[in-house]
Amino acid sequence: MTKTFRMDEAQPRLLDETGQGVVGAPLDRPEGKLKVTGRARYAADGLPPGAAHGVLVRATVAAGRIAGIDAASVSGIAGMLGVFHGPRFLRNPAQGMAGAAPVQPGDEVHYHGQPIALVVAESFEAARDAAQRLAVTYEETGPVVTDPAASDRLERQDPVTAGDFEAGFAASEVTLDRSYTTAPHAAAAMEPHAALAEWDGDRVTLRGALQMLRFNRQELADSLGIPAGNVRILSPYIGGGFGSKLGIGPEAVAAALAARALGRPVRVVMARQTVFDAVLRRTETLQRLRLGADRDGRLRALSHDDRVSNIEGEGFAEPVSQASQFLYGADGLSFAQTLARVSRTPAGSVRAPGEAVGMLALEQAMDELAEMLGICPVELRLRNLPEKNPVTGQPFSARRLADCLREGAERFGWAGRGAPGSRREGDWMLGMGMASAARSNMLVPSAARVRLDGSGAVVETDMTDIGTGSYAILGQIAAEMLGLPIDKVEVRLGDTSFPGASGSGGSFGANSAGSATFLAAKAIRETLAARMGCDMSELTLQDGIARGGNREMPLSELVGGQIVEEASIEAGETSESHFSSGFGAHFAEVAVHAYTGEVRVRRMLGVMAMGRILNEKTARSQALGGMIWGIGSALTEEMVHDPRTGHVVTRDLANYHVPAHADVPGDMQVVFLEERDDMANPIQTKGIGELGISGAGAAVLNALRHASGARVRDMPATPDRVIAAMEAAAG
Template sequence: MSDSFTMNEAQPRLLDTTDQGLIGAPLDRPEGALKVSGQATYTAEYHPEGMCHGVLVRATITRGTVTGFDETAAAALPGYLGLFHGPEFLRNPAQGMAGKAPTQPGDRVAYHGQPIALVVAESFETARDAAARIVVHYDEQPGAPVDPETAPSEEPDDRTVQGDLDAAMRKGAATLDRAYTTPGHAAAAMEPHAALAEWEGDHLTLHGALQMIRYNKAELADAIGVKPEQVRVLAPYIGGGFGSKLGISAEHISAALAARALKRPVRVVMARQTVFDAILRRTETAQRLRLAAETDGKLTAIGHEDRISNLEGEGFAEPTAAATQFLYAAPNRLVRKTISRNHRTPSGSVRAPGEAVGMFALECGMDELAETLGICPVELRLRNIPEKHPETGQTFTAHALAQALREGAQAFGWDKRTEPGTRREGEWLIGMGVASAARTNMLIASSARVTLTRDGALVETDMTDIGTGSYAILGQIAGEMLGLPIDKVSVHLADSDLPGASGSGGSFGASSAGSAVFLAARKIRDELAKRLGCAPEDVRVDRGQVTGDNKKAALADLLVEPIAMEASIESGETAKTHFSSGFGAHFAEVAVSEITGEVRVRRILGVFGVGRVLNEKTARSQAVGGMIWGVGSALHEELSHDPRTGHIVGRDLANYHVPSHADIPAKMEVRFLEERDDHANPIQSKGIGELGISGAGAAVINAIHNATGLRVYDFPATPDKIVQGFMEHGR
């Protein structure tokens, strides 16, 4: 990792000059055949000789101390191997990119469902039975606050205050002052959280369902008190993450500790209910949005205050107003956060932390303000696009909001939108809604190695593919740079022995790890130029030919000696002078039953500017996936808590309603605008997976308003709330 490239200035668009035809091409995923034939191996599917099975024991109190375990009934079971607990156990998973152990509470319990011990047995069935037979003795500290409304709270001091919001609200020609609430959300990745730990001497190999290998290795080593070089983490296939697998959690630590004590491989797979209880959730939010505008729609004030919750000591705070800070211009601004410290399952990153819930308030508020002003909601947004970052004054990099709104409106048939509550098909009221999309784009330090031989190229990095398409796009970048067809490129990922990348999170993985692969391949091109005898800036490597300075050679002829190059990238000056974000616009059409209050989404169009698209097919899937999450948060998803204990109720996939096939129309359309983000990274790309959810739910809610005339402020917009609205409006 000697010479790291720092992103200090805009980079030339080298990928626009290559001619291999791979970049952006809608190629199938290279691992596709393995996935559809059941041959892609996920964490719980390795069966080393002598493997035994662990099941987590979890607290049945909300707050207090564990004073003892009675193993008698469990130990009587044939095949019982033991109970493991102790100071290394974790209170909750590490937050994303922690790189060190999360809180290790000893015998303290801080929320209902907290993992407190691991039972290990010869079989899963015995371990499950034994875990239920462990009797736990507690010294309970009753009265733990679990209601964010009444629990003690604190206010971090990073608020934004510009101008005078209150004065602007008094003077505004049109104003809006609304409260919005969103419930907690679960990532609910399809693969339950899992670990398989195996020791060889004092070296640990851990297969884990994990998104950020470089950080996870450090977290694991720190938590169990070994050196990072004694730990190897592997996660070649991960069954979805969405933020829930960013940091190490109870299954990893407990498997590692039990495996060390038993001198046998130990597998721990969380039951689905454990995943709900013991994995970081998205916080519930209570938000207040204030807007003031002149009669022409120019905003004069934006205020966004929110209350979120997390357990004491957790540094993560959902950045609810993240998009509000830069999406629209207004001279008077206030952004303020309150953190409720309570004893619910702690909160952390779930897909697009911040925007996913904060944009409900901002974008539904803009819709309502547009109605008050008598201005088209698309037009209102167009009139308020800032020239520079309204808080920091940074220059925006490629900024597609206006184009996305205009092109989207035309493609969607926005001109056919009627007055609220006026379009009807039998019992169904039909409406259209719009919302802006925005999600900050980041570059996170990443390294990769590319090796080029006569047989092709090998890409190696600890980057993960959680369904995002890393295997596809990293191969495409290397192939494009090295003039190889895609079947001559192999990609090895998610092994902590490989160069460390950003991991999957914050939508920064493709651009960050992709840039490292790009730079490693560029070094190889430099070496090829040297071998050909031309200047590095003159070399072209296309379709197996290397040319430059009127010289030409077959690639294979220059590869008598293979070339291996490693490269690293980190963010630099451009991240200070410029502000990079994905932008876009969501357009939704819904039908609302006047009888049942049921909302059917008929079609959604998302138009996005995400810089260079690396693979149209996987990019589209990422965007649509995010848009469907938007539908889920608008209409279905809601974590509920027992008011006495804070315990999550309905903690399974039958009671926590993620969208299903029947909820989602076939017409989920995506358009990517032709764009390059020169200041983001040397491949000019931006994140996609979270931009798709950011604003999508608000477009659905705004469409419900257009269909029915009703406004919902407490999400999700379930049928009971719609029916209630109908009744209040005398229908």
């Protein structure tokens, strides 16, 4: 029986009272050796007997409908097994070709590269050949709009406001009105999207690269028209996701449909170019920041408006101003969004949706205002920290942003940065920049099961590990709660036969799945306390020994056979009464070449308050990874679309430039400030993975300005844009 817990009040800090000492420690990942030796099984690894290969066919027009798919055009290829498309099931016995339910419902094409069919063959090479040669005819519609600036299909959302922005802006002694743009981004996870489907009667097992199995199971069941109980998904290891694997993808649905029709396993793996073409992108943005302040730096007005894009019918819109709505206070605030409909790859969640791009603009605008006022950028931010969420009125549950700003400035040597343009080494101009960091914190319904017997404990949940350290931290929580050495705890993840977890996304995985694990282990502690004849507060579990009620005995004897508990957690009243967010401060030093416009990041520091740190090593890795993403957003990453068709031009890692080793400074430091968020969850944690990226790129761009005088408002700041900005500054 599952015990459900609601977060309705502040929680005691039980993990501060246990004595095992593993929570927070920088422990290695238990699956690390499997990964580095190639023994960890990812979605595309290993083929069952009789498995066939599928390759997705993608649309070659930007908008229209499919008039016909000629399966006969590839029937002569040796080893062909079927061409699957929709919406009707077709079969030509003479050719031995099969067609089945749709890869995507209907026959409409919304963007160039959209998956429209699946070709299956005995070998990958045959399937790839057939996918390229398959004859498809279209009825094109026009004109095709691929540029958001040219779209007349605009959806304007009602603005979010607090106070009177217009009055505050008009009354301000100093005002700023600036526009910034960011390029579209790709998640570009190391592991391409892949799926392997196998049926047993009316039940299907899918090995997939997916982040949120509890939801993915239902999505796949809906796509196949079968009960969710007939679907099992296995995703024990995932090679990165960053949001691109949140929902079920065409590769998974297509593999399952083809496997059912053919009566044999089918594997579908996207080529890297297909991932760029067909998997959700981060939208480009056009952002307008208007700030008004008194001469002493107090904000009177703050407005952050944005334009984003998506295809027709998709409801997602990047929450660009998300952090702007609570980071700083002002008498009047206003936030408005416009969604442009275009024929491009659909937009969706990519790491830190909202803050990753919104804070690039907000934190540059704050830097520009500081320059206009002649106030230190750190000091300007400190003067404008609100006492409560300025839009909702909620008090902050735990916030150490001021401490992060001050600690970061001291550690980085901010006081000695000098005047803009005052430091130079030959042709290289040096400068420092900083930015605040913020990422709202969430608790998502999640469940876990913990088993304790004489040999140790086992944690079971369908939670995923996309490289973030779920195996490590869930094991540490169970070990801490049950008084076991970490090597006595086994963690089993990524299987929908286990209790349904939150999944990995939105930086809520550790909070949610970790809390469920904690609660299940806590229930076991209650049973152990009863057996010891003591109150829970008197029970001590350490190194396999139970103590309490003036008794001491080995945990293995106290347990006897096995104790099993399952627990779930969900948000409650604290999510309404208080506002929870991670906060931090980024500092960067860059060198800018005076003649080539090249920007080199020399060092970075992130000081962050993220609630309880469950594993110092994996947390640091997540924060550093986010900061590197910030470098990419600021300087290199730009998904380019052909204006004629909207298709992606930079469709592999040779042309879409993520930061390489040479782009990342050797001096990158992360400092975690001690913090507990009692209103967030029972383990007092906050999300980590996305706070690291939030604001990091702005610190780099503000350092670029301090070094060279150039303000690059169209990102990324590639050398040509830096040179143009330096020329404009000089002029």
